[in-house]
Amino acid sequence: MLEIFNHGKIRELRLARPPVNALNPELVKLLTQSLREAETECGALIISGREGIFSAGLDVVELMQLDRQGIADFWSAFFELLETVALSKIPIAAAITGHSPAGGAVVCLMCDYRVMSRGEYRIGLNETRVGLIIPPVLQNAMARLVGPKLAEQMLVAGTLIAPESAVKNGFVDALETGYEATIQHAIQWCEKLLSLPQHSMLGNRSIARAHFKQEFASNTPASVASFVDTWFSDETQKVIAALVAQLKSKG
């Protein structure tokens, strides 16, 4: 479900839940826990995926079986994961080794740096298309990457884009050709930061990312309730049921 590799002081957490690294409650908890362990044991982190897929996002097939409490618990746990990435004490690079829609893209937003593999892949927050509503903290994180206007337009339309567009508009920071090259790029990015005076690198980083602290603090229980309400609304259930049917017919 999650493979762990150490490259010197750099730890790579590789999502390994075939076929599409869908984020279910178990993977979300395991990833959060592994990130916390790494913070005290390592100097920098990489979150990577399988060849061709970083993560397809939330595991809607599994989530459709949960009741209101189950969905509330999952959404809280997913936000805990995102907060853990965003407020990590050490830098995190995303090695986006393939498709990364919706929840997969959201995890990438929270990292310090994003390198993506070239190919017929798509990345973006297409939640509108699956009937979901993206909370302010995540919308703001996207605005930091591509600017507030483009973030609004992409979020409203649920736009998925190719790697070349993503690097052009700032959604990702660099492209590489091939799986290994993508991971190597992330390792080199980490190594560069680890070669600097650590107290000032981390001190400047902490100030630059302090806004995340305030924004996650504003993610109240009310916003969890709001997600649960949306999830169980007739409109969203209908869209997700159609999506699940489509996924099952493929599988």
Added chain:
Amino acid sequence: MLEIFNHGKIRELRLARPPVNALNPELVKLLTQSLREAETECGALIISGREGIFSAGLDVVELMQLDRQGIADFWSAFFELLETVALSKIPIAAAITGHSPAGGAVVCLMCDYRVMSRGEYRIGLNETRVGLIIPPVLQNAMARLVGPKLAEQMLVAGTLIAPESAVKNGFVDALETGYEATIQHAIQWCEKLLSLPQHSMLGNRSIARAHFKQEFASNTPASVASFVDTWFSDETQKVIAALVAQLKSKG
């Protein structure tokens, strides 16, 4: 003064006040009222202009005849129009079919999307050149499109730019060749949004545009008084009188 067309669930409000679609009290009120009606009757909106001119901005010839109360009322009504555009419950595209300086550009800033006609046209907030001061809410709206630094530099210098520059720096979102193509592009943009699950499209849009709510709420009566003071200052009266003389010699 304002022509109304329906394209399925999309309503087009076409500014039609020759020669330059200048915004006088009557047009501002009519546009505000038509936007409100459309919100309950339609799924998406287009504001368009005449061939070669979107709007030349405020009708300074007519405004020069108003007393302090008249200017205060007009400025309040103009802000009500801008707030109505910015906080519209349904998406709005601007089909910028030609020149769009000053007040014309300000209306465009508040829309969700801007497509402009290629040609010898200019767009921008050139208020500095006509002696007027742009309130924070409008400056911030421009910063969302082109970034805070460029917004500051363009606003301070009163810069007008060509369509090609406008699409490059983010002031507009797309260009089209010809009047009909510009309006068709806006219609297609609306149709695309209307093809998505509406509750999540509108829910995500509402969060992305919530900042407008806070900013317009801060536009106090004091800021209206400040506009009136500037309008009747010797410096501004002199600049506008020269502008009016120039317009009349042309007309």
Added chain:
Amino acid sequence: MLEIFNHGKIRELRLARPPVNALNPELVKLLTQSLREAETECGALIISGREGIFSAGLDVVELMQLDRQGIADFWSAFFELLETVALSKIPIAAAITGHSPAGGAVVCLMCDYRVMSRGEYRIGLNETRVGLIIPPVLQNAMARLVGPKLAEQMLVAGTLIAPESAVKNGFVDALETGYEATIQHAIQWCEKLLSLPQHSMLGNRSIARAHFKQEFASNTPASVASFVDTWFSDETQKVIAALVAQLKSKG
């Protein structure tokens, strides 16, 4: 130490402290005082450097001889300089005539406009590399120029960039070839602003830069104490001592 030239209503303050225009307590005070005088005597300002060097930043050799009180006084004075630039009543262009790392770049951030000479020069906030931590007000000023994501990545890594990269990502606004051309460009930028109605140019500028007022107001005594603590930390003293040794072996 500081040469003063008047070009009509435009005053040029030329840093002239060989070899590298390092900012020591004396130059910082003189520059602040000269900026304040110019505000009441001129219409616009230019801060320029020597051929090949704008400023190498803080004079670490001299600062290493100061005690805690001396460093606290210097840091307060440097912030007073930055605040004076940022909140100047008249527009300021930086004519970046060569290298401009660290403190040199920070002064440029606070100006209204930046033109840089083409050549083998570097600009950027490389404080991480010299063990220093950049306070929020300066990080935010950089984010206004290059966007929040790139600002974070450059600040954390202490990245120095070439003029071509700087104009591409917005750190500077224009490039010129040669020393005189760079200063002439700055003069022409000032002249353009001085040709506009001054009350509206300055009125719009004041609103566009109001954020600086709030941000400098939040720069409490606590942040001075924090800088002093960092300066005298073992890690930073070690990095700066190595830097000073390197500078002395060169000199």
